[in-house]
Amino acid sequence: MRVKTAAKINLALDVTGKLPNGYHSLESVFQTVGLYDEVDIELTNSGIELSCEVPEMFADSDPIPCDERNIAYKAAKLFFEENSMDCGCRIHIKKGIPSQAGMGGGSTDAAAVLYCLGRMTGKNVSAPEKLGADVPFFLTGGTAYVEGIGEKITPIADYSGRILVIAKGKEGVSTAEAYRNIDSLTAPAHPETHKLVEAINSAPDTAYRYFGNLFEQAVKLPEVDDIKSNMLKYRARRAVMTGSGSAVFGLFIDPAQAVRCVDKLREKDYFAITCETVLESFIII
Template identity: 80%
Template structure:
């Protein structure tokens, strides 16, 4: 079985506190977007094999482990163990989502493996959050208000069909380092994810006024500032970093404006793509 599996952006992302177990609590609006990895899963008699096809421009800046350290491999292992199945599988991942970008590239691959194995066997996994906080969201995708460590997911009004440019430089951000920097902020300006969720429901054309990300203040990357500046100088309604970094998305009125902006970012040496917000994670291709 082969599926295209979507990336996500955080239209708003706030860190609301630190929990006793050391994890951080968040409030966020997650949105799947039309940039995809392609994941192929084939059942075998035993063992898990994983292969990856990673574009050179991703591999050079962000090495992706293509072995048992990969979250997609861990997803297959969890699936078979939890269901007591004496089976194996071959997984092939063709990367289209940049890594260390705050776009959930690894988590969406893991969700795709769970989805494909579920369709192929009729079984499921009870606690996908064991693999990572973003994995449960990707099992459905769309537009959602997310709380806790990412495990409390409430679908909200559909925000699909909006035109984005997504761009990323060579700098990546480790999530652990980003959260450490959040803890050190002295006078943070907090985004209002709840207000964004309400506005998407009541006045979606004004939703961009509530886009925001606390991590921008914590990581302060030059490339992020540069990308935002190019987007806002080329008719973006808003430009915001996603996740703990380092990709940036800009919201545009027309595809023509978006293409012009993406071309300028590409010429400046950034990964850049025009896409739309989409209502689900998976597109079955085979």
């Protein structure tokens, strides 16, 4: 079985506290977008084999482990163990989503493995969040208000079909370092996540006013600032970093302006694409 599996952006992302176990509590609005990895999975008699196809522009700055450390491998292992199955599988991942970008590239691959194995065997896993906080979201996709460490997911109104430019520079962001920086912020300006949810549900054309990301105050990357500046120059309604970085998305009304923005960002040697917000994580191919 082969699927395209979507990336996500955070239309808003706020850190609301630190839990006794060291995790941080979040408030966010997650949105799947039309930027995809391809995951090909085949059942075998035993063992888990994983291969990866990584574009050169990703491989240089974002090494992706292609062994048992990969979250897609861990997803297959969890699936077989939890269902007491003695078979195995071959997994091939063709990367289209940059890593260290705040777009859930690893988590969406893990979700795709669970989805495919579930479709192929009629079984599932009870707690996909064991693999990572973003994995449960990708099993549903669309637009959702997310709380806790990412495990509390409430679907909200459909926000698909919006035109985006997504871009990323060479710099990556360590999630651990980003959270350490969050902890040291004094009097940060928090995104208005609840107002964003209200706007998406009742007045979606105004929702962009409430896009925001607390991590922009904690992660200072010149490339992020430059990408945002270029997006706004080409008439993006709003430009915001996603996740703990370092990808940036801009919301556009005019598709032609979005294309011109992508061309300009690519001239500056950034990864850049135009796509849309989408309703579902998986496309069977």
